Amino acid sequence: MIEFTEEQKLIKQSVSEFAQRKIAPIALEMEKNKEIPQDVIKGMAELGLLACTADPAYGGSGLNAVTAGVIAEELAKGDCTGSTCVFYLVQAAWGFLLNKYGTEEAKKEIFPKATAGDWFLGIATTESGGGTDVVGGKTNIKKDGDFFIVNGEKMYISGVREAATNGGGHITIAHQTPELGSRGMTVFYLPLTAEGITPTYIEDLGREGISCGGFSIDNVKIPKHYILGEENKGFYIIHEGYEYARALIAVICAAAGLKSLENGMNYAKERKVFGQPLAKFQEINFRLAEHYTKLEMLKRLGYEALRAIDLEQEGKGNRFETSKIVAMAKMFASDWACEAINDALQWQGAFGYSRECPDQAAWRAVRSFSLAEGTREVMKMIVARELLGKELISYK
Ligand SMILES: Cc1cc2nc3c(=O)[nH]c(=O)nc-3n(C[C@H](O)[C@H](O)[C@H](O)COP(=O)(O)OP(=O)(O)OC[C@H]3O[C@@H](n4cnc5c(N)ncnc54)[C@H](O)[C@@H]3O)c2cc1C
Incomplete structure (x- = not known):
């Protein structure tokens, strides 16, 4: 397991205190109200958690990926609904990309607002006609x-209401050059308050404290300083943002699963059936041991993936190795966490199936x-591609 620095340990402690005191008690209510309260957002901003990967020169905390993971882990333990985790991780990951590839002008305009919690910075690549296949999307940009x-x-898209109502963008x-396919795509910042943007909303199954929706883009005019990196190189640039987010998600899934296992374990130790604690039955304690082992492995792999990202930024890593380890970390993150939480719900009997049980929100x-x-x-495609070589990839 990665050895945290003294600074990381301090951050871990202060985020843990904040998450347990300010978020855990109101998490289920936050989902019912379908928003993260302003005092939670402002509290996250005061701790320097929002778009924390941005340079201090623009109001950020200049944190590296492993430190961003430490924060994600503590938020996941405190917020059973995952809403603040999503609000946090999207801005950390895509803030990293904006920080690396954005223009000075864009960074000076966007980061001070995002880090203060006034604006939301999201990611919007998915379209109704192209999700996995990003190149299949139809949105176009013309000079x-x-x-x-x-x-x-x-x-x-996560955070549409937040950006369209309070300010910010994705x-x-x-x-840009459609005939070139993936080699003709451009990445840019799109303010959701711009004229020509019309939002729509979707009712999601979970993490309901943050909105999910879509938007139409009708002749929206953006300045050239909103372009990230080189024009027509967007398909390659955007993968660095995805990878950052994926590695954080691996840590979040591990932490959420471990928290639910702890809840289930505490219940099984207290609850007596047939004259003895539920936890004494092998059906329960063997499953506990298996889930715990898988989730600890997942957490470690998540941190290794974050470290690979940091090494690459320091010029010591390798693009393809980073992609592979990140994909390995995210591949089973949701499945393993869901399986563990599902068992933790089962151990808690009927309470586990009630809306009062925090673990049902964590599962969703x-x-x-x-x-x-x-x-x-x-x-799976990414790992297989790195093992077999590009000529054998399944999606070509
Ligand atoms: C809660 C939530 C929040 C989201 N937030 C955002 C966001 O903020 N921004 C954003 O851009 N997107 C967001 N997404 C969208 C998400 O990135 C897409 O759902 C995802 O990329 C898959 O795209 P799709 O839904 O169009 O599925 P499709 O691409 O249509 O795929 C359907 C299924 O087929 C599988 N599949 C595709 N190709 C292959 C293949 N070659 N071999 C085997 N299986 C294959 C996929 O894995 C998937 O299971 C969000 C999704 C959810 C559920």
Whole structure:
């Protein structure tokens, strides 16, 4: 297991205290109200958690990926609904991308608002016609003097209401040179308050404290300083953001699963059946041992994936190795966490099936991660590609 630095240990402790004191007691209520209260968002901002990967020069905390993982882990333990985890992880991962590839002008405009919790910074690549297959999307971007004009739509996007109502926007991808396929796509920041954006909303199964929705993009004009990196290189750039998010998700799934196992274990130690604690039965304690082992392995792999990202930023890593270890970490993250939480619910009997049980919310939240930021199947494709070579990949 990675040895945390003194600074990381301090951050871990303060985020843990914040999550247990400010988030855990209101987590289920937050889902009912379908929003994260402002004082929680402001508290996260005061601790420097929002878009924490941005440079201090723009209001960020300049944290590396492992430290971002430490925060994600503590939020996942405190928020059974996963809502603040999503609010946090999306901004940490895509803030990293904006910090690395964004222009000075864009960073000076966006980060001070995002790090203060006033704006939301999201990611919008999925379209109704293209999710896994990003190139299958139809959204297009055209140069118009010093501006760009964008047309199309995005769907199943986290944080649409937050950005469209309070301010902020999403990092987006579109075809600039359609005949070049993946080699003709450009990544840019799209403010959701811009004229020509019309949001729609979806009722999700879980993590309901943060919205999910889509938006149509009708002749939206953006300045050229919103482009990230080189034009037509977006397909390659965007994968660094996905990978950051995926590694954080692995840690979040492990932490959420371990927290539910702890709840289930405490119940099984207290609850007496046939004259003895439920935990004494091998059916329970063998499953506990198996889930615990898998989730601890997952957590360690998640941190290794985050470390690979850090090494790459320090010029010591390898792009393909990073992609592989990140995909390995995310591949079973949701499945293993869901299986563990499902058993923890079972051990808690009828209470486990009630809305009062925090673990049912955790199950609904971690279930989303077999889809969001890249599906389980895509993770398998990436690992297989790195093992077999590009000529044998299944999606060509
Ligand atoms: C709660 C939630 C929040 C989300 N938030 C965001 C967000 O903020 N921003 C954003 O851009 N997107 C977001 N998404 C969308 C998510 O990234 C997509 O759902 C995902 O990429 C899959 O795309 P799709 O839904 O179009 O499924 P499809 O691409 O249509 O795939 C359908 C199924 O087929 C599988 N599949 C596809 N190709 C293959 C293959 N070659 N071999 C085997 N199986 C294959 C997929 O894994 C999937 O299981 C979110 C999704 C959810 C559920």
